[in-house]
Amino acid sequence: MACSTATMALQVVGLLLLALTSSVAASTVESAPSVNKSCVTGSAGAAVSIGYGGARASAGAGVSLGADVYRAACPRAEDIVRAGVERAVAADPRMAASLLRLHFHDCFVNGCDGSVLLDDKPPFFVGEKTAVPNANSLRGFEVIDAIKAELERECPVTVSCADLLAIAARDSVVVSGGPSWEVEAGRKDSRTASLQGANVNLPAPTSGVTTLVQKFRNVGLSAKDMVALSGAHTIGKARCTSFSARLSGVGVSAGGALGASKDLTFLQSLQQLCSGSSGSALAHLDLATPATFDNQYYINLLSGDGLLPSDQALASPSGAVPGTDDDIASLVAAYAFDASVFFQDFAESMLRMGRLKAPGGGGDGEVRMNCRVVNSSS
Numbered sequence: 001m002a003c004s005t006a007t008m009a010l011q012v013v014g015l016l017l018l019a020l021t022s023s024v025a026a027s028t029v030e031s032a033p034s035v036n037k038s039c040v041t042g043s044a045g046a047a048v049s050i051g052y053g054g055a056r057a058s059a060g061a062g063v064s065l066g067a068d069v070y071r072a073a074c075p076r077a078e079d080i081v082r083a084g085v086e087r088a089v090a091a092d093p094r095m096a097a098s099l100l101r102l103h104f105h106d107c108f109v110n111g112c113d114g115s116v117l118l119d120d121k122p123p124f125f126v127g128e129k130t131a132v133p134n135a136n137s138l139r140g141f142e143v144i145d146a147i148k149a150e151l152e153r154e155c156p157v158t159v160s161c162a163d164l165l166a167i168a169a170r171d172s173v174v175v176s177g178g179p180s181w182e183v184e185a186g187r188k189d190s191r192t193a194s195l196q197g198a199n200v201n202l203p204a205p206t207s208g209v210t211t212l213v214q215k216f217r218n219v220g221l222s223a224k225d226m227v228a229l230s231g232a233h234t235i236g237k238a239r240c241t242s243f244s245a246r247l248s249g250v251g252v253s254a255g256g257a258l259g260a261s262k263d264l265t266f267l268q269s270l271q272q273l274c275s276g277s278s279g280s281a282l283a284h285l286d287l288a289t290p291a292t293f294d295n296q297y298y299i300n301l302l303s304g305d306g307l308l309p310s311d312q313a314l315a316s317p318s319g320a321v322p323g324t325d326d327d328i329a330s331l332v333a334a335y336a337f338d339a340s341v342f343f344q345d346f347a348e349s350m351l352r353m354g355r356l357k358a359p360g361g362g363g364d365g366e367v368r369m370n371c372r373v374v375n376s377s378s
């Protein structure tokens with residue numbers, strides 16, 4: 001079958017499925033044909049034509065974001081970040097995932113302001129690195145340091161650490177084969193951090209769909225943003241401690257207990273991996289294509305192979321949350337059937353997440369010289 005015909009056929013099947021209820025969608029797609037990835041548009045770093053279109057988006061610290069911010073002030077800024085990301089990922093393929101996650105954990109705590117990068121300075125300053133979702137888990141700080149040092153040599157005190165995270169996140173997606181978009185820049189770095197904010201705002205892997213939706217709504221993002229951005233789990237790894245509830249069935253409303261899985265082999269292999277480990281053993285978030293940014297994450301969810309309880313919960317029959325704009329399980333099915341739909345929505349949601357600001361605007365921001373420490377004390 002020709003590529004375009006196959007794609008069309010899949011789209012028709014997808015549309016038919018989407019017309020059904022979420023529970024029907026969740027159970028029917030199992031027998032649907034697998035996605036022919038060679039037909040997917042927007043793959044291998046192709047630009048998705050969305051994002052900054054001349055209007056300036058409002059961001060934290062009273063600044064507005066734009067795509068051309070560094071064109072005059074630091075024309076090579078994006079090249080430097082991209083080269084740094086490519087170098088880091090070549091040395092450690094998991095780094096793409098780690099850098100993408102850093103931007104998420106930055107933006108969910110008082111907006112995208114580089115606060116996640118600040119080091120603790122006991123007893124004077126407590127940052128976010130020891131928060132439960134971050135401790136022994138976030139990585140990539142040295143990569144950010146190296147890129148920042150290069151940026152400082154090229155154009156001192158010009159490119160903020162928050163912008164560096166946003167650009168590195170996009171480049172990490174692109175280098176992994178995902179969509180590209182024009183990053184909006186112009187963020188300022190905070191002079192504060194919030195350990196409590198990191199503990200409260202970031203979703204937990206044991207969260208059910210209602211809580212996940214609520215955590216995203218709390219920062220101004222939608223249920224659809226939550227489903228699309230969760231697709232970041234198409235790359236990277238998680239520790240056993242993050243998905244132990246998936247093995248025992250505790251804290252999972254549906255689709256998560258071992259007995260409820262459609263893929264016992266998958267969960268049994270995880271049990272084997274984690275048994276006897278201290279909880280720090282690592283599993284791929286996407287067991288099928290672990291280092292490729294594609295829509296395989298959603299295909300996994302449909303066959304019960306989501307790693308985190310919070311992942312698998314998206315495909316469970318209880319995925320329809322009253323009051324959400326989109327039926328969660330139907331979105332999962334749509335992304336599983338058409339990678340280009342996922343790529344488009346992911347890029348749009350990344351732009352929306354990148355615009356998050358602190359309640360009240362963020363106060364007095366700066367461009368940190370060293371991402372680990374505010375300027376005045378460096």
Ligand code: HEM
Nearest residue numbers: 097098101104137203204205229232236237238239242310
């Ligand atoms: C929807 C709620 C989410 C929850 C509950 C969640 C939770 C987690 C957890 C528990 C891990 C594994 C941490 C570990 O074991 O050390 C993880 C990894 C990861 N998360 Fe999420 N996450 C969510 C959303 C997101 C979003 C929105 C993004 C980015 C846009 C993202 C990107 C990643 C990546 C790329 C990794 C792998 C990191 C690595 O390998 O270093 N996550 N997430």
